[in-house]
Amino acid sequence: MTTQTLKILAAVLATATVGAAGGYWLAQQRMAGPAADLSAVATGAAPERKTLYWYDPMVPDQHFDKGGKSPFMDMQLVPKYADEVGATAGVRIDPGVRQNLGMRLAKVERASMSPTISAVASVQFNERDVAVVQARSGGFVERVYARAPGDVVVAGAPLADVLVPEWAAAQTEFLALANSGDRSLLEAARQRLRLTGMPEGLIALVEKTGRVHAVTPIATPIAGVIQTLEVRMGMTLSAGMTLARVNGLATVWLEAAVPEAQAGQINLAQTVAARFAAYPGEAFKGKVIAILPEANADSRTLRVRVEMSNAKGRFKPGMFAQLQLAAGESTPALIVPSEAVIRTGKRNVVIVALDGNRFQPVEVELGSEVGDKTEIRRGLLAGQQVVASGQFLIDSEASLIGAVARLDGAAAIEGARP
Known part of the structure; x- marks a missing residue:
């Protein structure tokens, strides 16, 4: 190889080396520029958000002190920020989706409630009206x-x-x-x-x-x-040989099983309204004559005995009747439709409608239930709107974003605030 050829190859290699170095430097500059800009925006324009706890969206009731992988699912824990708790918390439902769900709202009202106990009773012979015919x-x-x-x-x-x-x-x-x-x-x-x-x-x-x-x-x-x-x-x-046994039909007994928690509200001699499927549209009156002293260990109920006139012989032993027993005086109370209450076994929740098409789960304390209305003793105010249908879908969505988890973590949240 001649000297001239060697000089040409050396020049080519030097040019390639300088080009590669220059390209690397240019690439670094192009990458560093946007990164530096983003860092400046993050540190200068957006304030640092305060994390209250981490949680698994699939198990929102469980809180963790630091992030990481969920022990329940193959996913990362999600942070709950302090600015997510407050007036803006809740689930937003688009009006179109609400219409498709057939969602209905009901107003929390203050009305008079007359507590009653409903029970199913069976017609039986009056065992006090019996004659035994003997020789x-x-x-x-x-x-x-x-x-x-x-x-x-x-x-x-x-x-x-x-x-x-x-x-x-x-x-x-x-x-x-x-x-x-x-x-x-x-x-x-x-x-x-x-x-x-x-x-x-x-x-x-x-x-x-x-x-x-x-x-x-x-x-x-x-x-x-x-x-x-x-x-x-x-x-x-x-x-002394018994020839026949005759049971009178002038009166009959209605025997009903009443939960022991409600039996204390029933008094002897109080009037009872009875309705029979055989006689629709008619109501019959009876009287409580006994509350039997033994409770059923399996169903935790007490037997209540009602006596009713049967002069026309319309009530046959074995028939069923629906009883309504008064369980106290009429009192004013906050009421909502019973279908609006979500009973989880651990708590009772209603979904409250907020401004901006948002909905918030609220834990409530229930009172008595009369017909299709339930008394609310704590948790709601008169005039608020609650979801009467479609609330289970909202409750599921609220659980996924951690809204229901705040019901258990309310005390921890208050303690974490400055």
Whole structure:
């Protein structure tokens, strides 16, 4: 290679080296310029934001003192800044989205509430209105009438005709003494008839007709329904044998299970309104006659017994009724629709509508519930607007941005403020 060729190659290499160095320097300058400008903007125009805590958006109730990776999800913790807490906190919902969701608002109102307790009751027999028909003396069944369990009978309805030999002998002796004219002996014979168990009506009939009535009917002493019937044609009776059981229907009982937390608000003899599916549009009145002294260990309820007239026989045992029991005097209170309350088990929350299409979860203390209205004892003011439908979607969105987490972290937030 000649000397001239070597000089040309050296010049080319030097030019390439200088070009590369210059390009590197130019690139560094171009990159450093914007970075320096951004640094100046960040430090000069935007003030430093104060971080209250870090949280996982999927588990907003859990707070952390420093950032990093979430122990729950494969994601970074999100900081909660102090300037995000206050009047601007909440969830913003576009008006178009609100319309698509069918969201409804309701006003917090002050109104009078008459606390009531609703309960489902079943109709039962009045167990105090029961008659047991028994054989008063030994005998034989001569005839039975067309009766069966479940039949409704009137008072005095015959069940069977019975031959009682003892009664026949006593009647014969009584009639013989009646013709003697000795009043003391006649009264003694009449007393003997009573001691054999003979009814007063049969004694009067024997004395009136002057003849023996060996076969006598056994009848029901009260009107009602035959629950059991044990008398059959040709059977032999012994004294004290039960022949039938009759339950009266003039009154019935309504028995309802009331939560023990509400049972203390019910008083004996108070009036109860009852409605039956069989008689729509009609309300019937009853009276509390007993609050049974034993609670159901499984359902934590007490049985309340209501007595109601059944003169027309419209209420049949086994039917169901809806009861309304007054649970106190009418008092003024703040009320919202019951559907506006979100019950999480840990707290009770309502979604309050703010200015600028924003919505804020607010924890409230509930009072009594009457119909579709719920009393608010703490947390709201009269005139505020609350979400009555669609609030669960807002509550979910609020949880994702940490709005609901502030309900648990309110005390920590106040402590972190200067």
